Amino acid sequence: MLLTISLVLIGAAALYMGGNWLVQGSSSFALRHGVSKLVVGLTIVAFGTSAPELFISSIAALKGSTSIAIGNIVGSNIANIALILGSAALINPPRVLTPTIRVQIPFAIIITGLFLLLTLNGKLAEIDSVILLACFILFTSYCIWSAREKGKIKVEVESILPSAAKDVIYIIIGLVGLTAGSEIFVRGSIRLAEFFGVSEFMIGLSVVALGTSLPELATSIVAAAKHESEIVVGNVIGSCIFNILLVMGVVGIIKPIYKPDMSIILDMGVMLGLTILLLPMFYSGRRLSRAEGVALLTIYVAYITYISIRG
Numbered sequence: 001m002l003l004t005i006s007l008v009l010i011g012a013a014a015l016y017m018g019g020n021w022l023v024q025g026s027s028s029f030a031l032r033h034g035v036s037k038l039v040v041g042l043t044i045v046a047f048g049t050s051a052p053e054l055f056i057s058s059i060a061a062l063k064g065s066t067s068i069a070i071g072n073i074v075g076s077n078i079a080n081i082a083l084i085l086g087s088a089a090l091i092n093p094p095r096v097l098t099p100t101i102r103v104q105i106p107f108a109i110i111i112t113g114l115f116l117l118l119t120l121n122g123k124l125a126e127i128d129s130v131i132l133l134a135c136f137i138l139f140t141s142y143c144i145w146s147a148r149e150k151g152k153i154k155v156e157v158e159s160i161l162p163s164a165a166k167d168v169i170y171i172i173i174g175l176v177g178l179t180a181g182s183e184i185f186v187r188g189s190i191r192l193a194e195f196f197g198v199s200e201f202m203i204g205l206s207v208v209a210l211g212t213s214l215p216e217l218a219t220s221i222v223a224a225a226k227h228e229s230e231i232v233v234g235n236v237i238g239s240c241i242f243n244i245l246l247v248m249g250v251v252g253i254i255k256p257i258y259k260p261d262m263s264i265i266l267d268m269g270v271m272l273g274l275t276i277l278l279l280p281m282f283y284s285g286r287r288l289s290r291a292e293g294v295a296l297l298t299i300y301v302a303y304i305t306y307i308s309i310r311g
Contacts, residue, residue: 018177071204089293
């Protein structure tokens with residue numbers, strides 16, 4: 001049991017560090033070679049936030065543990081909204097800009113509903129994954145076009161490394177960290193499921209999802225403390241969209257996901273319900289209040305309690 005827990009913790013640490021190194025190296029390399037900060041922010045940095053989910057789900061799918069893959073995404077999105085936004089609201093109620101209410105949140109609702117519809121038959125086939133990836137390309141293209149139109153070319157890159165060689169080294173180390181961390185984390189998660197006698201899907205919804213959401217949680221808490229509302233909300237909404245369109249799109253291409261247990265529909269319903277809930281919460285006063293943050297955290301605790309009992 002101690003070895004299993006160690007595998008999960010080591011894997012989570014490798015995922016976190018690997019993701020950071022990949023973003024830092026890739027951002028610096030791209031900027032050094034003339035790629036605009038806008039494109040870096042909307043592609044490389046955005047990809048970095050969903051890299052743990054992508055690698056974990058891909059490795060799990062290749063190992064035949066597709067239940068962990070889809071459970072990871074559903075659980076991560078639930079954690080993003082209920083746990084992360086709820087925690088951020090307690091620290092400093094985040095405000096939201098009008099474009100987020102009019103475009104990003106409605107789009108997140110639409111693609112979450114689409115994801116639910118595509119999996120109603122108990123599987124995510126190749127054609128479903130192609131649809132998700134096509135939506136991802138369209139959304140990314142829109143974000144780049146919109147930002148250029150409004151002149152919002154702003155992204156924070158922690159540091160520009162002194163040489164291109166170091167950029168490449170960071171990228172390689174990041175990819176190795178993500179790959180190795182995913183392998184170790186998935187192996188530990190499977191053993192954890194076997195030890196407690198619960199389904200891999202439940203482990204994906206809880207332990208794996210929480211592990212891959214830790215970078216977003218840390219980023220959002222720090223951003224909330226610094227009164228960076230845009231980063232808090234953008235981090236959560238963007239991660240939810242990337243998880244469904246990019247991660248599930250790629251995973252479904254690698255290996256079609258079959259989930260005969262239709263209990264997944266209930267969990268996806270919770271994910272969709274929370275996403276829809278964001279609209280009235282932010283629309284009233286353009287701010288997520290502390291009371292609403294408490295409500296979101298209560299929902300998350302109740303949900304985790306429920307799936308733990310369900311097993």
